[in-house]
C-alpha cells in the first residue's frame with residue numbers, strides 16, 4: 001500500500017521530534033507499537049475539538065465521536081470519512097483490523113466491531129498517534 005505522503009524512517013523521526021511529539025510516537029506510528037493501556041494522554045480527555053494524525057496533521061476524528069470504552073486507550077465510534085485505511089492484521093495470533101492514516105500510513109491502532117450505535121465500531125487508538133486541536137475560534141457556536 002502506498003500513501004500520498006512518503007518519508008524515510010529518519011525523516012519521520014526528525015519530523016516528530018521537531019513537532020514535540022511523545023518519544024513513543026515514532027515507534028507507535030512507524031513500527032506499529034502499542035502504548036501501555038491507561039497511560040495515553042488522551043485516554044481521559046473530553047475537550048471539544050478534533051484529533052489529527054501526529055505525523056501529517058490529517059484530521060481523523062471529531063471529539064464528539066469519542067467515548068469511554070474502558071479499555072485503556074482513546075476510543076472513537078466514527079472516523080472522518082476517507083481519513084483512515086484498514087489493513088487485516090494477523091500478528092499476535094489474532095485477526096484484527098489495523099487502522100492507518102490514509103495520507104501517510106501512520107499506524108493509529110485497531111478497529112473492533114463492538115462499539116456503540118449507530119456505527120457499532122470501536123476505533124481503539126494510541127494517544128501517541130493523535131494530536132488534539134481545539135475548536136478554531138470561528139467554529140465556536
Ligand SMILES: [Zn+2]
Pocket residue numbers: 053054055056057058101102103104105106
Ligand atoms: Zn498521517
